[in-house]
Amino acid sequence: MSARMAPPLTVWCIFAAALVPSVVAGATGEREADLPAVVLEAVNVDTIWSAVPVRFCLLTHGDTQYVAYYDSERRMAVVQRNLSEPAFRDKTVLPSTQGWDSHNSITMAVDRAGHVHVAGNMHVDPLVYFRSTKPGDIRTLVKVASMVGSQEQRCTYPRFLKDPNGRLVFSYRDGSSGSGNSIFNVYDEKTATWSRLLDTPLTDGQGKMNAYATDPIPGPDGLYHMSWVWRDTFDSATNHDLSYARSKDLRHWQSASGQAIRLPITPDQKALVVDPIPPGGGILNGMGQIGFDRKGRPILSYHKYDKAGHSQVYVARFESGAWKVQQITAWDFRWDFGGGGSLPSTEHAVSVAAVELWGDDQLAVRCGAKGVGSSIILLDEQTLRPCGKAAAVSQFPRELTKVTSTFPEMRVNWFTDIGEPADPATRYVLRWETLPANRDKPRKGPLPENGPLVIYKLGQRSP
Numbered sequence: 001m002s003a004r005m006a007p008p009l010t011v012w013c014i015f016a017a018a019l020v021p022s023v024v025a026g027a028t029g030e031r032e033a034d035l036p037a038v039v040l041e042a043v044n045v046d047t048i049w050s051a052v053p054v055r056f057c058l059l060t061h062g063d064t065q066y067v068a069y070y071d072s073e074r075r076m077a078v079v080q081r082n083l084s085e086p087a088f089r090d091k092t093v094l095p096s097t098q099g100w101d102s103h104n105s106i107t108m109a110v111d112r113a114g115h116v117h118v119a120g121n122m123h124v125d126p127l128v129y130f131r132s133t134k135p136g137d138i139r140t141l142v143k144v145a146s147m148v149g150s151q152e153q154r155c156t157y158p159r160f161l162k163d164p165n166g167r168l169v170f171s172y173r174d175g176s177s178g179s180g181n182s183i184f185n186v187y188d189e190k191t192a193t194w195s196r197l198l199d200t201p202l203t204d205g206q207g208k209m210n211a212y213a214t215d216p217i218p219g220p221d222g223l224y225h226m227s228w229v230w231r232d233t234f235d236s237a238t239n240h241d242l243s244y245a246r247s248k249d250l251r252h253w254q255s256a257s258g259q260a261i262r263l264p265i266t267p268d269q270k271a272l273v274v275d276p277i278p279p280g281g282g283i284l285n286g287m288g289q290i291g292f293d294r295k296g297r298p299i300l301s302y303h304k305y306d307k308a309g310h311s312q313v314y315v316a317r318f319e320s321g322a323w324k325v326q327q328i329t330a331w332d333f334r335w336d337f338g339g340g341g342s343l344p345s346t347e348h349a350v351s352v353a354a355v356e357l358w359g360d361d362q363l364a365v366r367c368g369a370k371g372v373g374s375s376i377i378l379l380d381e382q383t384l385r386p387c388g389k390a391a392a393v394s395q396f397p398r399e400l401t402k403v404t405s406t407f408p409e410m411r412v413n414w415f416t417d418i419g420e421p422a423d424p425a426t427r428y429v430l431r432w433e434t435l436p437a438n439r440d441k442p443r444k445g446p447l448p449e450n451g452p453l454v455i456y457k458l459g460q461r462s463p
Contacts (some may be wrong), residue, residue: 037397041455042456043086046088047072048432056430061110063084068107069453075094080138094141117168127153127172128143147194154174156176157171158172167186177234182211198251214289240276243273275314287302288300289352290354298317303350341441364378375391397458412433
């Protein structure tokens with residue numbers, strides 16, 4: 001099964017970069033050490049507009065490296081280089097311009113024939129999608145007006161991934177927050193055409209709500225795993241009912257117990273609920289991060305309010321026919337979030353990463369909150385109960401975690417390469433600095449100077 005093509009929470013960070021360091025695991029997922037990284041190479045990409053945080057994309061495919069981003073003139077752009085080259089070349093500017101919306105991320109993929117696909121700059125907008133006419137050549141990127149021709153006028157959250165046969169799959173939300181469906185398309189390289197992977201949306205809020213789902217990720221059991229929360233309105237406080245499903249092929253889905261699911265997935269399918277968190281219960285979309293224990297069982301990590309109304313981190317694992325939910329923090333504060341738009345980095349904003357293997361018989365969850373700091377909570381693998389803590393060491397070199405801009409409130413943004421590295425001991429990351437999210441609204445007054453977008457090749461420091 002191909003590695004996932006879309007990054008999880010731990011590799012795209014705005015405020016969370018200082019709270020939950022990016023996790024780098026070996027081929028088995030087992031951590032040998034938690035050591036800081038060292039810079040092996042630094043390559044300047046371009047200068048970017050620093051007023052808004054938006055997710056860019058870094059993809060290394062074979063010997064070629066691609067970056068998709070918005071430049072200093074707010075234009076969508078793509079560059080490429082051979083890994084042996086010290087600089088990027090062939091900058092291609094695409095006919096799409098960035099606004100103030102932090103939702104308008106860019107995603108990218110390379111299909112089995114080597115053609116480059118780019119999509120982005122959509123938040124309840126018509127499809128924005130480009131494809132190269134020649135393999136591996138971004139100079140031939142052209143805009144493609146539509147993929148299938150229907151349900152493409154209100155697109156958000158574009159993602160590329162691969163199915164078990166290596167076919168390129170494109171997913172997005174059709175609709176808006178509180179009223180939307182999850183659409184999956186599949187690409188045929190021979191005909192250069194897209195079609196629906198499913199003859200129905202994967203999730204359907206039935207006009208009453210929409211599902212905020214994680215990207216389906218391949219697990220050690222050979223299945224894809226996905227979690228989601230339902231949201232009733234644009235208000236982020238109305239997220240509820242953490243849920244889960246799995247699939248062998250992205251077409252046929254089943255519950256954690258193995259029961260087949262009728263599609264589309266709808267809010268009335270209560271057998272899929274992991275934790276029946278009510279609206280206003282303290283879970284944010286993007287939670288339900290998926291990790292795995294040594295038996296290959298999925299474990300979801302997330303935050304919600306406890307009985308006292310405090311924000312806490314929880315983990316959940318399906319055992320003996322039911323989901324076992326375990327609280328793993330004992331905080332005494334409340335992240336009282338709500339409203340629409342991209343949330344700013346407010347006091348007590350919580351960040352939670354996926355469960356990872358630790359030592360010989362433990363699990364670990366990296367989590368933290370603004371004003372509290374970050375830590376690694378160790379869990380007994382058998383019971384999921386907390387059994388200690390470890391210091392959270394940033395997997396980014398210390399000198400790169402510090403903001404270099406002198407403009408107030410600037411933040412460091414990271415994005416880790418979504419390609420499959422030739423050398424598992426190294427990795428590539430994108431780094432740039434911007435102001436924090438501002439609920440997708442224009443800022444008044446002076447703005448920061450445009451700043452550098454840089455790729456760093458990182459290795460691990462020896463103990």
